[in-house]
Amino acid sequence: MIIRHFLSDLAHPHIGARHGNFKGLFFVEGVQANAASPNKNSPTHFWGENLEGVTWNPVKTGNGNLDARIVYSPHVYGPDVFNQAYFKVGNFPANMPDIWNMHFGFAKDRTGHPVVLGEWGGHYRPGSPDEKWQNALADWLHKKCMTDQFYWCLNPNSGDTGGLLNDDWSTANTRKLNLLARVVPHPTKVKRTNGQICVTHGRYLNSDCHKADQTTTSSESAASQEQYASDRQLESGVKPE
Numbered sequence: 001m002i003i004r005h006f007l008s009d010l011a012h013p014h015i016g017a018r019h020g021n022f023k024g025l026f027f028v029e030g031v032q033a034n035a036a037s038p039n040k041n042s043p044t045h046f047w048g049e050n051l052e053g054v055t056w057n058p059v060k061t062g063n064g065n066l067d068a069r070i071v072y073s074p075h076v077y078g079p080d081v082f083n084q085a086y087f088k089v090g091n092f093p094a095n096m097p098d099i100w101n102m103h104f105g106f107a108k109d110r111t112g113h114p115v116v117l118g119e120w121g122g123h124y125r126p127g128s129p130d131e132k133w134q135n136a137l138a139d140w141l142h143k144k145c146m147t148d149q150f151y152w153c154l155n156p157n158s159g160d161t162g163g164l165l166n167d168d169w170s171t172a173n174t175r176k177l178n179l180l181a182r183v184v185p186h187p188t189k190v191k192r193t194n195g196q197i198c199v200t201h202g203r204y205l206n207s208d209c210h211k212a213d214q215t216t217t218s219s220e221s222a223a224s225q226e227q228y229a230s231d232r233q234l235e236s237g238v239k240p241e
Helices: 011-018 096-105 107-111 129-144 174-183 218-235
Strands: 002-006 025-029 070-072 189-193 196-200
Touching (some): 096 129, 129 174
Parallel strands (some): 002 025
């Protein structure tokens, strides 16, 4: 179960007072503009993208157990949603990592809380600025070890993004699925085995993220490690025996 709150002073006491026994996660979305921000030179944000306020006013409930369940969840989009000025410069999309870091990328290291993109997406048309933007974001997420995310969206009738389904509502947009497979090539998997729910934890493609495979049973863990070795051989172009 997930409870979502906007990043605001009003959310702080509400979380602690109303959800003291809550066992799930609190996903905290950002804002678009913050008049109190001391960073007056920050480029324009998308709705929900701005987490700069956690620098001086991080979300705290007064309950350490609840604070440990806070996840910051910005929303970020590219040129298909709105053609920001920084999408039109000559060094686009190489300029984007600095902007993402300023808007929300810093929050993981600054606060110690995970950052999970709550929304991102676009039409991803071949050769378009949006395709360049999404590819750049995917690469940046790998480098930042922030590949947990929610992609917008499944249905194709979202006018400024399209969907993971094509306009026929039946076939998949394979280009987008391939992009997501590149972002998360080894996702967490859940399966039922002998009446038990077993979880094989996913892992980052970026070895610097140090996310090792773990499973609920030692046998599955061993099998997962063997698969990991096989995957690494395939990724390096070496065919496993």
